[in-house]
Amino acid sequence: MRYALVSALALILSVAQAWGFETEAERHFGPEGAPQIRVLATTDIAFFAPVAEAFLAENPGLGIQYLQASSQSVSQAVDAEGAAFDLVISTAMDLQMKLANDGFAGALPPDIVQRLPGWARWRDRLVSIALEPVVLLIAEAALNGQPPPRSRRDLIALLRDHPETFAGRIGTYDPRISGAGYLFLTQDARMSDSIWRLAEVMGRLDARLYCCSGEVIAGLISGDLVVGYNVLGSYAAANLPEGSGVLVVPMEDFTITLQRTALIPVNAPDPEGGAALLRFILSDAGQDIQAQVTGGSVMRPESFASQPWLMPIRLDPGLLSTLDSMTRDRFLAEWTAALDQP
């Protein structure tokens, strides 16, 4: 008994040591000893679990090893470490595009690629599995009965007019450590210059910077924060409890819409397994499960017509330009300068 416990502990330690990159969580689905499909993703395990369970219900002989990591770690794992995974899912479209551009993504089966519209895939290497609007979260209490801001201009005016309410209580991504945060900011900057004025205002109000959407949402729930800027809509919908008093506001000047993308690395030990799981995620059943979990963040092109402010981030090598180290340094320097008011 004791021996078994020790060996189990050793196994856990050895698994933990096997990764040369930072992981956030890990979980196995399916029966012990079944062949494993190894998934590396930025998605919270809680979001992925229903999909994994539905997939395994259809494929009883299989198991899934799921590893959650930050988008930077995911990219680094595939790129620098050459870690062996069968499916890599990330919200950082630019990093995923770089992996595909640099030749780390293998060719996907034609039946998966051909079903998707042109905007939801890049060549046969990278496919979009979900559309996720990036939203503003604001506590109802902070509005004092006023209507919520509908655009960045409204938001800037609101923050400027009520510094006493918002000082120290604004949360957003730190683009220096979060790949997704950097992507959202560069896309904001590409759309409009208002982001620089917003950065100045948030800097004056001592905005707090976070690594992930989850922490911003937690801050709003606890009441530490009253505004969350550039938060993944799906996380907000899933994590905000009923009656929390936090509003999810899509910005009507433009709402950056992220494509959650998936690729199968060239060195995948079981690319067939990865493709099978990807096929399930893209199927109607898989999309419905995602919709239930995340509140509608699925691949429904109709939503672009009904909500014209949704601006999908184009899945093409244009994303690579902001990853250029000089461009990134200049952008972050400018953003830091705008945020850090003397």
Place this chain on the structure above:
Amino acid sequence: MRAPSLRRRLVGQLIVLSAGLAIALYVAVRLGAERASEATLDGILGAATSTIAEELRSVEGGAELDLSPGTFSMLAAMGEERIFHRIDINGLPVTGYADLPLPPRAPTALQPVFYDAEYRDADLRLVAVARSLMIENRAAPVLVIVGQTREGQRAIALGLANRAAALGLAVFLFAIPFSLLSARTLLRPIGRLAEAVGRRGGHDLRPVRHPAPAELAPLVDQLNAFIARLRQTLAQTETFIAEAAHHIRTPLATLRSEAEMALRQAGDEPTRTRLRGMIRATEESARSANQLLDHATVLFRADQKAQDRVDLGAMARALADRFRPTADLKDMEIRLSLPEERLETSGDAVLIEAALRNLIDNALKYSPADSTVEISLVDDLGYARIEVTDRGRGLGGETQAALAQRFRRGPNVGGVVGSGLGLTIVSETATAMGGRFALAEREEGGTCATLWFPRSR
């Protein structure tokens, strides 16, 4: 060894020609499409790279760059290409892919360098652009390299070339039946001419008047010249035979009458016996000369195709009368059996008479003394049938076809002299008149010779 078929040669050449055209089309379209799209894409790549180079600005402590996503999107737009870039300042990589291959020669400020290289399992088209930047009051050389894959371009060029190849293949496939058809059309006059020549009778030596294309005219002319020579040669031969027979016949007749007179005057028996033998030999020689003359006549006249109306009954009667003295010598009887009506055929009276004469002569010659030769004429389903039957020695086992050959005689001719030409004359006459000749042995002994001539209306 036969010379290769004209049709095969023609078809082969047409097919080789169209296959060559199809291949040329494929190569030309493929090279053309690739070159045109390469030039266009090089232009875009060069312009984009120059733009990136211009976006480099010098700032305190170094350089600053703001790569525009639009530039990259544009470079990737066609066929979703992969993009790699690298920027060197003072010869050291400062951003992008530090291991991206360098150009084979250094670009100048005005002249970008385009080159191909393999990088990360991809065939890249790269361009290097040079400029210089003031960094810390010194001019620093800057090298901007951008590379893109050209898979989309290659796919499009290949698609175009494949379409051209399909077109070429279609032309090629069309060429096969087309060339077969045209070969047949071209060669048809030759076949027609051959058919026209082949349809002629064995003795038809008229010149060929069949219409022939200009290309065949020399062949037809040569053929006609050949026929003319052949005709002349044949005519000379036949004239020679006829002349020879005629020249022999006259002295033979003199010889015979002289011998008969000598026989009448001769007293002693041995001399008389010798003279009789001489007379018989002379007779046979005259008969042979006659037959040679008849045969030459048949050959000559068959070509003339004379169309006299011949009353066969009258002719049979006249011949029977003429042979009666000969028959009387052997105590033989010639019995005629003629119908009431006139049976006529149209043809050459001289030939028909020669045929009948030969048959009656044969019957008399090969029959024993004191026997009967019957000549009958009946109407037989539109034909006039003449039968000459005897009680002679039959055919001796030989077939009719064999006996109808020139100079061929049966094995049972015994001491009877003959040339072997008689049945040949009969047979050739029957054929020339559109009739038929049959020769059969009778069960009760003897021969039955039958001639059919078409009845004229």
